Amino acid sequence: MSPNKLVPQDFTPLTIGIVGFGNFGQFLSKAFAAQGHRVVGQSRGDYYEVAAAIGCEYVQSADKLMDCEPHIVVFCTSIMSLDTVLSRFPLKRLANKLVADVLSVKLYPHDLLLKCLPSSTDIVCTHPMFGPESGEHSWKGLPFVYDVVRIDPLRKQICDAFIDIWRSEGCTMVQMECAQHDKIAASTQFITHTTGRMLAQLNLQTTPINTKGYESLLAVVDTTCKDSFDLYYGLFKYNPNARQELDKLENALGDIRNMLERTERNEAQTRNLSRSKGVEKPCISEEILRTLRLRVSPRI
Numbered sequence: 001m002s003p004n005k006l007v008p009q010d011f012t013p014l015t016i017g018i019v020g021f022g023n024f025g026q027f028l029s030k031a032f033a034a035q036g037h038r039v040v041g042q043s044r045g046d047y048y049e050v051a052a053a054i055g056c057e058y059v060q061s062a063d064k065l066m067d068c069e070p071h072i073v074v075f076c077t078s079i080m081s082l083d084t085v086l087s088r089f090p091l092k093r094l095a096n097k098l099v100a101d102v103l104s105v106k107l108y109p110h111d112l113l114l115k116c117l118p119s120s121t122d123i124v125c126t127h128p129m130f131g132p133e134s135g136e137h138s139w140k141g142l143p144f145v146y147d148v149v150r151i152d153p154l155r156k157q158i159c160d161a162f163i164d165i166w167r168s169e170g171c172t173m174v175q176m177e178c179a180q181h182d183k184i185a186a187s188t189q190f191i192t193h194t195t196g197r198m199l200a201q202l203n204l205q206t207t208p209i210n211t212k213g214y215e216s217l218l219a220v221v222d223t224t225c226k227d228s229f230d231l232y233y234g235l236f237k238y239n240p241n242a243r244q245e246l247d248k249l250e251n252a253l254g255d256i257r258n259m260l261e262r263t264e265r266n267e268a269q270t271r272n273l274s275r276s277k278g279v280e281k282p283c284i285s286e287e288i289l290r291t292l293r294l295r296v297s298p299r300i
Helices: 023-034 048-053 062-067 082-087 107-116 153-168 178-200 212-226 229-237 242-276 286-296
Strands: 015-019 038-042 057-059 072-075 098-101 122-128 143-150 172-175
Touching: 015 023, 015 062, 023 038, 023 048, 038 062, 048 057, 072 082, 082 107, 098 107, 098 153, 107 122, 107 143, 107 178, 122 153, 122 178, 143 153, 143 178, 153 172, 178 212, 178 229, 178 242, 229 242
Parallel strands: 015 038, 015 072, 038 057, 072 098, 098 122, 143 172
Antiparallel strands: 122 143
């Protein structure tokens, strides 16, 4: 993220509240502040020095956050804690504000925010498909998925300005409904995490004869297992398509095993049949037989 990025002449700084000032919340806050926005982080811990170091403000209570009159409140909680955080938040103070989430599942926060927030609250559900490692130096080309769920036309400018934060960083902008996101994410993100954790159970180790493919598997294990199990469980519990993908993965492994064992049985049956006829025929391809015939045929 470059702090020297040119600022448009008509640029109006936003005040952005970040609820959940952990690693990901700090990661986003730093980028927002670098663009010239006022960022106020809020969490239960003591992050005053951390916030100051990245150009942000910090408060420990949700009421104090709302006292800062944010244009946008971004919930950067874990999937598992969103419900609890919302239950403790002064939700009435979110009336006529824009609320966004950045969870890795989308239907769950979509439905929860519609259920809990005042009817006058604007809602945009987002999923930045990158994090502090993959987006450390640049967000250029990294996917940002968003669904504008509910926006009052009079406040559309605020939502547009929030979306433009990501666009100006060079993200690949993907506008997609929450249901479609979860359907795709179950067969991509969830399957990737499941594969990584399944391979981790095998305790794979690097060897002197690693292939490129094996190196890729080790990288998948390393990447997925750096994330908490709570995140993985959240991808499973709160994506309605995840269980079906898990069943398909389990069935696919069974199908592959059956295919191998069936081929092995057929091979044994063929060998036994040849022996019962008194001759164990060598396995010679038709192409080799044709070549041999040509070599022994009389020349004219």
